[in-house]
Each structure stands twice: as C-alpha cells, then as structure tokens.
Amino acid sequence: MNFKFIALIPAVILGGCVGRQSVLDPAGRDATTLLTLFTVMLVGLVVLWIAVNGMMLFFNKLSPRAYDEAAARKLIVGGGIVFPTVVIAALLAWGLSIMPDQRAPGDGLxxxxxxxxxxxxxxxxxxxxxxxxxxxxxxxxxxxxxxxxxxxxxxxxxxxxxxxxxxxxxxxxxxxxxxxxxxxxxxxxxxxxxxxxxxxxxxxxxxxxxxxxxxxxxxxxxxAADAVVPESAVALRGAEVFQTQGCGACHAIRGTPAVGQVGPDLTHVGSRESLGAGILEPTIENIAAWIAHTDDLKPEVEMPAYDNMNADDLMALATYLKGLK
Missing domain, CATH: 2.60.40.420 (Cupredoxins -  blue copper proteins)
Structure with a gap:
C-alpha cells in the first residue's frame, strides 16, 4: 500500500477548503453566516443519521430479540418519526430565521x-x-x-x-x-x-x-474621473488606432469621443485585476491577444476578433488600453 499517497489525500481535501473562491473560507458577514448555517445543519444531520442508524444496528444486529407490539410501535414512532421531525423542524426554523439578513438594506452605496x-x-x-x-x-x-x-x-x-x-x-x-x-x-x-x-x-x-x-x-x-491622456508615442498611436478601428462605437472611454454602450466601459480598464471577465491577467500581451483572438478565448462572445490588424497597431492599441488607469 502506498502510504505516502494516502497521506496526501487529507491535504488535497483540506486544500479545497481555503482560497479566494471558497465558501469555507469566508471574508464577509453573510458568508460567515452561511458557513455557520452549513456547519450546524451538517452536525444536526450527522447526529440524526447516527441516532437512527445506530438504533437500527443495535436492535437488528447487536441486541436482536422479540419485542411486544406496543414497545415496537413506540420505538418506530418515537425514534423513526418524532425524533427526526423535531430535529429537522428545529434546524429549518433556525435556518429560516437568519436568512432575511442576506437581504438587509445597504448603508448607502x-x-x-x-x-x-x-x-x-x-x-x-x-x-x-x-x-x-x-x-x-x-x-x-x-x-x-x-x-x-x-x-x-x-x-x-x-x-x-x-x-x-x-x-x-x-x-x-x-x-x-x-x-x-x-x-x-x-x-x-x-x-x-x-x-x-x-x-x-x-x-x-x-x-x-x-x-x-x-x-x-x-x-x-x-x-469617476475621465480617462488619463496618453503620453508616450506608442500610447498616442494606440489612441488613434482605437478611433480609426471604430472601437468607440461599442466601448466608452470618458473624456474621449468614444461613447459606445454595447460593450464594457474601458475608461479605467488598465487598473482592473483581470481581463475578459476574469479569464486573463491584464498584461499588454494578453490585451493584444484578446483583441486579435476574442472568439477563440471566449466562444460566442459578441465582440469581433481583430485578427487582421498589423502587429505594430495591435501592440500600440494594447499599450494605450493598459495605460487607462
């Protein structure tokens, strides 16, 4: 038996409990509430499962003997119906009581x-x-x-x-x-x-x-401010490419003639933590790849791919967009 492999299993499982997209690693009041709800429900259901199945194991395997009808009826009704119903009803009532907080009004924003x-x-x-x-x-x-x-x-x-x-x-x-x-x-x-x-x-x-x-x-x-004015020669060339390629028909950049409303606002696109709705790091190279191969990177997206643009114009445009911070 490969014990090293077995020892890695808990590490792999526990590794999925943390991270910036894990419900088990909350960073907000509502996520903490939901984790508490999950934990209490899980503990309650485990207790219920152990109790019901424990009784079945005890009376069927560990202590098998004949019971009179009255005792058997009390055991079935009490242990199999009343006890689970009370536990589940209590968990449900408590869970529903904390859910309205998830729709509490905001503080202003x-x-x-x-x-x-x-x-x-x-x-x-x-x-x-x-x-x-x-x-x-x-x-x-x-x-x-x-x-x-x-x-x-x-x-x-x-x-x-x-x-x-x-x-x-x-x-x-x-x-x-x-x-x-x-x-x-x-x-x-x-x-x-x-x-x-x-x-x-x-x-x-x-x-x-x-x-x-x-x-x-x-x-x-x-x-809330307008876009920064490009300063380098490459970025200035990119701003011209943005206009000549008609990008402003779909995208808005505040402070420029670009006022399109079809696609995402690009006024401060260079300051964002990702590109293409979370799929790429916002580097100049990735911005260029996105412009030229949009449909390959995100199938059926509405933005057309500009794969006919020459390399210099493409990099100039990407440099301009990266500088919009």
Missing part, C-alpha cells in the same frame, strides 16, 4: 450589475448621486459597510455569486433582484456566474476587491 453575453456591466450609485459611476467586469467594495446590489440580465438567466462574501442571487431578464453583502476583511476574491447561461458560462467570472473605507473612497473618486 448601491451597485447595479447587469449580466451580459458573457460579461458584467457594473454601475456604482453612491448615496445621493444623480448619475452612476460606470465600470465593468470587476466589483470593489468597502470593508465593514453593507452594500446593496440591484441585479438584472440582458438576455438569459445568470446567477451572481461571490462565494467568499455571501450567497447566490439569480438575475432575470427584465426583472430586478436584490442582494446585499458586507465584507469583513480586505483582499481580492473571485465571483462567478453560477447559472449555466451559454457557451462561455464557465468563463463569465469577475474579480472582487474589498478595500478599507478610506481606500475605497479614494478609488471611487478616481473611478
């Missing part, structure tokens, strides 16, 4: 998220704001504050899920749903669409950055 094909349209509404701060494919949240999400979908059903911060909420075309989350620690986590939505469902993810309140306020102020 509201975020609208629209599920697209296959990416995320994001709009921040600070308290009292008349216009939103638009972003895409990334969500940033303040630690210690409850943020309310309004969710919708453009075409099909999606499901909004940040495992380390809270539970899932479905997104329906033409219908708003709501969830609220309260991070308890700063970090970078991963969200995912949890409802099969088409060819690139598995590649419809997003990064979630939780920040201390002061850092979040500074980021939100910067996010």
């Amino acid at each position: 509201r975020i609208e998220v629209m599920g697209e094909q296959w990416w995320w349209r994001v709009a921040y509404w600070p308290e009292g704001a008349e216009t939103p701060i638009v972003s895409a494919n990334e969500i940033r949240l303040p630690v210690g504050a409850r943020t309310e999400f309004t969710l919708n979908s453009a075409y099909v059903i999606h499901s909004f899920w940040i495992p380390a911060l809270g539970g899932k909420m479905d997104m329906f075309p033409g219908r708003d749903t709501m969830i609220s989350l309260e991070p308890t620690e700063a970090g970078i986590f991963r969200g995912q669409c949890a409802e099969f939505c088409g060819a690139s469902h598995a590649q419809m993810a997003f990064e979630v950055v939780t920040l201390e309140q002061a850092d979040f306020d500074a980021w939100l102020t910067a996010e």
Whole structure:
C-alpha cells in the first residue's frame, strides 16, 4: 500500500477548503453566516443519521430479540418519526430565521450589475448621486459597510455569486433582484456566474476587491474621473488606432469621443485585476491577444476578433488600453 499517497489525500481535501473562491473560507458577514448555517445543519444531520442508524444496528444486529407490539410501535414512532421531525423542524426554523439578513438594506452605496453575453456591466450609485459611476467586469467594495446590489440580465438567466462574501442571487431578464453583502476583511476574491447561461458560462467570472473605507473612497473618486491622456508615442498611436478601428462605437472611454454602450466601459480598464471577465491577467500581451483572438478565448462572445490588424497597431492599441488607469 502506498502510504505516502494516502497521506496526501487529507491535504488535497483540506486544500479545497481555503482560497479566494471558497465558501469555507469566508471574508464577509453573510458568508460567515452561511458557513455557520452549513456547519450546524451538517452536525444536526450527522447526529440524526447516527441516532437512527445506530438504533437500527443495535436492535437488528447487536441486541436482536422479540419485542411486544406496543414497545415496537413506540420505538418506530418515537425514534423513526418524532425524533427526526423535531430535529429537522428545529434546524429549518433556525435556518429560516437568519436568512432575511442576506437581504438587509445597504448603508448607502448601491451597485447595479447587469449580466451580459458573457460579461458584467457594473454601475456604482453612491448615496445621493444623480448619475452612476460606470465600470465593468470587476466589483470593489468597502470593508465593514453593507452594500446593496440591484441585479438584472440582458438576455438569459445568470446567477451572481461571490462565494467568499455571501450567497447566490439569480438575475432575470427584465426583472430586478436584490442582494446585499458586507465584507469583513480586505483582499481580492473571485465571483462567478453560477447559472449555466451559454457557451462561455464557465468563463463569465469577475474579480472582487474589498478595500478599507478610506481606500475605497479614494478609488471611487478616481473611478469617476475621465480617462488619463496618453503620453508616450506608442500610447498616442494606440489612441488613434482605437478611433480609426471604430472601437468607440461599442466601448466608452470618458473624456474621449468614444461613447459606445454595447460593450464594457474601458475608461479605467488598465487598473482592473483581470481581463475578459476574469479569464486573463491584464498584461499588454494578453490585451493584444484578446483583441486579435476574442472568439477563440471566449466562444460566442459578441465582440469581433481583430485578427487582421498589423502587429505594430495591435501592440500600440494594447499599450494605450493598459495605460487607462
């Protein structure tokens, strides 16, 4: 027997309990509540399973003997019906009592998220704001504050899920749903669409950055600003390529003539933690690869691949986009 292999099994199993996309490694008040719910339910059901099956083992194998009808009826009704019903009812009542907290109102900030094909349209509404701060494919949240999400979908059903911060909420075309989350620690986590939505469902993810309140306020102020003006010759050339290739028909870059609303807002795309809705690191090389081979990297995505662009223009465009911070 390979004991080294056996010794590795617990390490592999426990390795799946931590990480930035694990429900067993919570970083938010709601995720902690759900983990507590899971743990209590699991313990209760294990106790129930052991009790019921223990009785069956005891009376059938360890102490088999004849029982009169009255004693047998009490054993079956009490141990097989009343006891499981009481335990399950208690667990259910307690579980339902804590679930309304998952829909508690926010502390002021509201975020609208629209599920697209296959990416995320994001709009921040600070308290009292008349216009939103638009972003895409990334969500940033303040630690210690409850943020309310309004969710919708453009075409099909999606499901909004940040495992380390809270539970899932479905997104329906033409219908708003709501969830609220309260991070308890700063970090970078991963969200995912949890409802099969088409060819690139598995590649419809997003990064979630939780920040201390002061850092979040500074980021939100910067996010509301127009795009930075390119300074290097390569970036300036990339800005020209962006215009001549017609990218502004689909994408918006605030402070420029690009005002497209079809695709993600690119005003600060260079500052995001991922590219292509969570599938690539946002390097210049990956941005160039995304532009040239979009359909290969994300099947059936609506953005066309610009594989006919010459290498110099492609790298200049990627350099310009990476500089939008």
